[in-house]
Amino acid sequence: MDGLTEIKKDSKEIFKGRIVHLFVDQVELPNGEMSTREVVKHPGAVAVIAVNKEGKLLLVRQYRYPLDGIIYEIPAGKLEPDENPDDSALRELEEETGYRCEKMEKTASFYSSPGFSDELLHVYYTDSLIEGKQHLDQDEFLEVCAVNLEEAVQMVKDHRIYDAKSIYAVQYMQLRQNKNIG
Amino acid sequence: MDGLTEIKKDSKEIFKGRIVHLFVDQVELPNGEMSTREVVKHPGAVAVIAVNKEGKLLLVRQYRYPLDGIIYEIPAGKLEPDENPDDSALRELEEETGYRCEKMEKTASFYSSPGFSDELLHVYYTDSLIEGKQHLDQDEFLEVCAVNLEEAVQMVKDHRIYDAKSIYAVQYMQLRQNKNIG
Numbered sequence: 001m002d003g004l005t006e007i008k009k010d011s012k013e014i015f016k017g018r019i020v021h022l023f024v025d026q027v028e029l030p031n032g033e034m035s036t037r038e039v040v041k042h043p044g045a046v047a048v049i050a051v052n053k054e055g056k057l058l059l060v061r062q063y064r065y066p067l068d069g070i071i072y073e074i075p076a077g078k079l080e081p082d083e084n085p086d087d088s089a090l091r092e093l094e095e096e097t098g099y100r101c102e103k104m105e106k107t108a109s110f111y112s113s114p115g116f117s118d119e120l121l122h123v124y125y126t127d128s129l130i131e132g133k134q135h136l137d138q139d140e141f142l143e144v145c146a147v148n149l150e151e152a153v154q155m156v157k158d159h160r161i162y163d164a165k166s167i168y169a170v171q172y173m174q175l176r177q178n179k180n181i182g
Numbered sequence: 183m184d185g186l187t188e189i190k191k192d193s194k195e196i197f198k199g200r201i202v203h204l205f206v207d208q209v210e211l212p213n214g215e216m217s218t219r220e221v222v223k224h225p226g227a228v229a230v231i232a233v234n235k236e237g238k239l240l241l242v243r244q245y246r247y248p249l250d251g252i253i254y255e256i257p258a259g260k261l262e263p264d265e266n267p268d269d270s271a272l273r274e275l276e277e278e279t280g281y282r283c284e285k286m287e288k289t290a291s292f293y294s295s296p297g298f299s300d301e302l303l304h305v306y307y308t309d310s311l312i313e314g315k316q317h318l319d320q321d322e323f324l325e326v327c328a329v330n331l332e333e334a335v336q337m338v339k340d341h342r343i344y345d346a347k348s349i350y351a352v353q354y355m356q357l358r359q360n361k362n363i364g
Contacts, residue, residue, distance in 0.1 A: 004245040004252055004323050014197050015204060019298045020220040022197060022204055027247060035321040037247040038202040040222060045297075063186040064296040065209060065219040070186055071296065078297075108338065111345040112295040114246040114253065115227075115260075116201045119295055121346070139217040141186050156290065163293040164303070164346040171353035178360055 003030050006037070019078065042119035046089040047076035049107065049169045050099060051127040056146035057173060058097050058129075059161070063141065072145070072155060073166045076121075085109075085122040093126070097144045098134030101126040107172055112164060121165055125172070149173050185212050188219070201260065224301035228271040229258035231289065231351045232281060233309040238328035239355060240279050240311075241343070245323065254327070254337060255348045258303075267291075267304040275308070279326045280316030283308040289354055294346060303347055307354070331355050 010026040021041040029035055050058040059072040077092035079085065086104070094100050104124040112119045136142065147155065152170045155161040161170060192208040203223040211217055232240040241254040259274035261267065268286070276282050286306040294301040318324065329337065334352045337343040343352060 002245075002252065004243070004325070006245055006247050015206075017206060017220045018218070020204065020222060022202065024197075024199060025247070029321055030245075030323045033321070036200070038199045039248045040202060040298075041248075042298075061186070063184075063188055063212075064293075065188050065207070066221045066223075066298060066300040067293060067296055070184065071293075073296070108349060109341070109344075110349050111246075111249060111253075113299070113301055114249055114255070114345045116222075116224075116248060117295070117299075118248040139211055139215070141212045143186070159291070162291075163296045164350065167290060167292050168346065168350060168353065171350065171357060175353060175356055178357075 005030065006035075009034070038116055040117040040119070042078075042117055043081070044079045044085070044120045044122070045076060046079065046085050046092055046122045046124065047074050047165045047169070048089050048093045048104070049074055049123065049125045049172060050093055050097065050101070050129060051125075051173075052099075052129055052146050054146070056148050057152050057169070058099070058144060058146050059152075059166070060096050061143040061145060067162075071162045072160050073163055074169045076165060086124075089122065089124045094132040095135055095137075096142060098132055099129040100132035102128035102130060108168070110168075123165060123168065123172075125176075149177065187212065188217075191216070220298055222299040222301070224260075224299055225263070226261045226267070226302045226304070227258060228261065228267050228274055228304045228306065229256050229347045229351070230271050230275045230286070231256055231305065231307045231354060232275060232279065232283070232311060233307075233355075234281075234311050234328050236328070238330050239334050239351070240281070240326060240328050241334075241348070242278050243325040243327060249344075253344045254342050255345055256351045258347060268306075271304065271306045276314040277317050277319070278322075278324060280314055281311040282314035284310035284312060290350070292350075305347060305350065305354075307358075331359065
């Protein structure tokens, strides 16, 4: 044993919704004691750092119910069942922004909140946008805009850009501009 | 109306645990239609980018039950009830790593997963560490290590560092080194 791993002893499904699938599990800790773990299972998600031909970053302006506020985020969405993240990124980019792209590269994958959720987010970069057709989900309302890097950095400071993936995206752009990516 | 905001019409508490507080709400969309929103309410959290006198970044190696894996993260933890984030950051740093610090600055706050949770994470930076005393929670098992920036960048690439806040921290260190922060 590594002295860190916890062993599942029991698992109880609490709720299964459209996004959130909640379990409360009983686990054996490394010292043999028992504890409970609350886990939100999530299908995973994708996000796209999309730069247009003017060198501006595409953002979607959207009301986020959990925060009761409107913020600017990079285009993103949940994986559909059995969907490949690469396909999902292309789909979400076009659905939300109306742009397709010639090629994309993955920049990172990361867990959003590993203390209580298995949500894994895959982030892509593209600067080869081509016109497509926006088609939002029935309950999705958002506005698309494009900002230069200087504006995006300011938007992080004043909390118009206010979520982990979008701040990751702004820092990625800063590092890429400085040629520190690689 | 801004054409984006959703209005809460009903709210039902589904589960209240140690971390996860789950609600399913009925909302009126901007077009007047109704929809449901699943919301995980969270007390908020803090994380600390802590650099020791050798210029190395402190990381905690920890099993994360939702991912069933061991990853390296910057020190972090949930806010206690009515706790100020500044105080929480000092507390979590010492509890997890055994270090206190002379001063800290906040680098950013961001929502972890604004699609379904109101978890807001406050991130701090310090390079003025002083010896304190580690004291972990009863069900918390972790190991502390320190890595230089080059190692940290490699750890992001090979997914040993694999969560949003810690990847943010590595990017922040890269930008700070390049004096692009500010």
